[in-house]
Amino acid sequence: MANSEHTSWDVVIIGAGYVGLSTACSFVSLGLRVASVDVDSERVQHLRNGVAPFQEPNVEQLMRRGLTEERLLFTDDPSVVADTDVVFLAVPTPRSADGSADISYIQRAVASISDHLRDGAVVVNKSTVPVGTADQVAELLADKPVHVASNPEFLREGSAVMDFLYPDRIVVGAQSEVAVRKVLRLFDGVDADRIITDTRSAELIKYAANGFLSAKISFANELSALCEQAGANLDDVLEGVGSDRRIGHKFLAAGPGWGGSCFPKDTLALLSISEGFDYEFDLIRAAVNVNRRQYERMLDKIIAVVGGDLDGVHLAAFGLTFKAGTDDMRDSPAVQIINGLCDRGATVGAYDPAAPQTPLNRRLLHDNARMVETPYDAACDAVAAVVLTEWPMFASMEWGTLRTVMAGDALIDLRSVISPTLATGAGFRYIGLSTPAG
Numbered sequence: 001m002a003n004s005e006h007t008s009w010d011v012v013i014i015g016a017g018y019v020g021l022s023t024a025c026s027f028v029s030l031g032l033r034v035a036s037v038d039v040d041s042e043r044v045q046h047l048r049n050g051v052a053p054f055q056e057p058n059v060e061q062l063m064r065r066g067l068t069e070e071r072l073l074f075t076d077d078p079s080v081v082a083d084t085d086v087v088f089l090a091v092p093t094p095r096s097a098d099g100s101a102d103i104s105y106i107q108r109a110v111a112s113i114s115d116h117l118r119d120g121a122v123v124v125n126k127s128t129v130p131v132g133t134a135d136q137v138a139e140l141l142a143d144k145p146v147h148v149a150s151n152p153e154f155l156r157e158g159s160a161v162m163d164f165l166y167p168d169r170i171v172v173g174a175q176s177e178v179a180v181r182k183v184l185r186l187f188d189g190v191d192a193d194r195i196i197t198d199t200r201s202a203e204l205i206k207y208a209a210n211g212f213l214s215a216k217i218s219f220a221n222e223l224s225a226l227c228e229q230a231g232a233n234l235d236d237v238l239e240g241v242g243s244d245r246r247i248g249h250k251f252l253a254a255g256p257g258w259g260g261s262c263f264p265k266d267t268l269a270l271l272s273i274s275e276g277f278d279y280e281f282d283l284i285r286a287a288v289n290v291n292r293r294q295y296e297r298m299l300d301k302i303i304a305v306v307g308g309d310l311d312g313v314h315l316a317a318f319g320l321t322f323k324a325g326t327d328d329m330r331d332s333p334a335v336q337i338i339n340g341l342c343d344r345g346a347t348v349g350a351y352d353p354a355a356p357q358t359p360l361n362r363r364l365l366h367d368n369a370r371m372v373e374t375p376y377d378a379a380c381d382a383v384a385a386v387v388l389t390e391w392p393m394f395a396s397m398e399w400g401t402l403r404t405v406m407a408g409d410a411l412i413d414l415r416s417v418i419s420p421t422l423a424t425g426a427g428f429r430y431i432g433l434s435t436p437a438g
């Protein structure tokens, strides 16, 4: 297929962000010819030079392979879609003020390609889009002899390419068999269940999966609160619950609350979709409320540990990204908690092993928070240190040195990554997720 006479590009992907670029690279690794289109010309220039806009395993390596083998093109010219049968849309669908997903990027992307699509092409929504979006795209393209399909993406940041190449399932929603066939041909090298359905069901599967995972984590976070009240051991409780194979350990880790660019926006969008169909999705509403309460609980815990007043108190924060394995600070629980502490008068030294000190990242943080180069810089003169992201390196720090540079002895581990025995052995007061703060 890669050398088909009729197809210059096996696939064109609109949007070169986490999903679009990871998808492009994954298709390159499957031997396909891929064109990647982005409106951001500066981004396109960097991509042409083999530089990815974010840190993601395997991406730069595959970009360079694709560029060297001339099987990968980066361009800001949407007319390149004239040379393919399949066009993926991987543009943002951010949260609108009312919580619904904003599909204006999809509409603009469709407008940019519509005059160039060849007859019989399939336009595939890979972005996470509300139920009915494929129908709307089909309306926008009503005068073109093309197909519209939905192929939701389940990859995670930090393991995007591996998740794409080794998924649990590939979901394709479409109204025509031709469209399904054209999309599935691209995935010939991927061994996974195929779930073929209509576009509305495919769109809902994506939100339902993110909703379920968010609810599962919220369940674990509720258990952390209950364990604290009941004097139960959270680690043991989660081990005991997750060991039931019907439940499983994955996405059952309690923490400071879930964040990132997807779960927060997608749970609100799912609530909005449900309301649009006159249905109140109580479970997702509860998951969102529990998540907000978890942030507040974490703030209260830290405040209680330092004695009830944060005014002028200096704290150390270990972790800024929304989870380990990524450099992404968007909608990070760590950032939210640090800013909450600063709002209450604290100053914070924050260390993260991956988040770059870009102007954009600095703008996400309160003026009282400073990004520093090492955990020891962060800890210097701090009354308490708080672990906010589960980076493995936080499990093996030089506890003695840390304790010496700090002004206080409290180590608050909101990600359960530090051994309480090691911490207390070095003279720390260890406070875990379910340790009473008082």
Ligand code: NAD
Residues within 6 Å of the ligand: 014, 015, 016, 017, 018, 019, 020, 037, 038, 039, 040, 043, 090, 091, 092, 093, 105, 108, 109, 112, 126, 127, 128, 129, 153, 154, 155, 156, 157, 261, 262
């Ligand atoms: P992103 O912000 O990282 O990237 C989007 C890219 O699209 C940007 O480079 C932007 O310049 C480009 N763009 C915007 N409008 C365009 C247009 N008209 N033409 C060409 N390019 C355009 O976004 P993302 O994280 O890749 O998310 C994209 C979609 O995928 C969203 O719907 C998101 O919910 C979904 N999703 C994201 C993830 C994830 O882990 N980030 C996983 C699964 C699904």
Ligand code: UGA
Residues within 6 Å of the ligand: 128, 153, 154, 155, 156, 157, 158, 210, 213, 217, 250, 251, 252, 253, 254, 255, 256, 257, 258, 259, 260, 261, 262, 263, 266, 322, 323, 324, 333
């Ligand atoms: C999530 C989903 O896992 C992907 O399947 C989905 O494709 C993606 O959203 C999306 O739709 O964009 P991602 O946002 O990369 O992926 O990150 P996750 O690994 O899911 O973590 C999300 C948040 O939940 C993080 O803040 C993380 O720390 C938290 N989390 C995760 C927990 O608190 N406990 C867990 O057990 C797992």
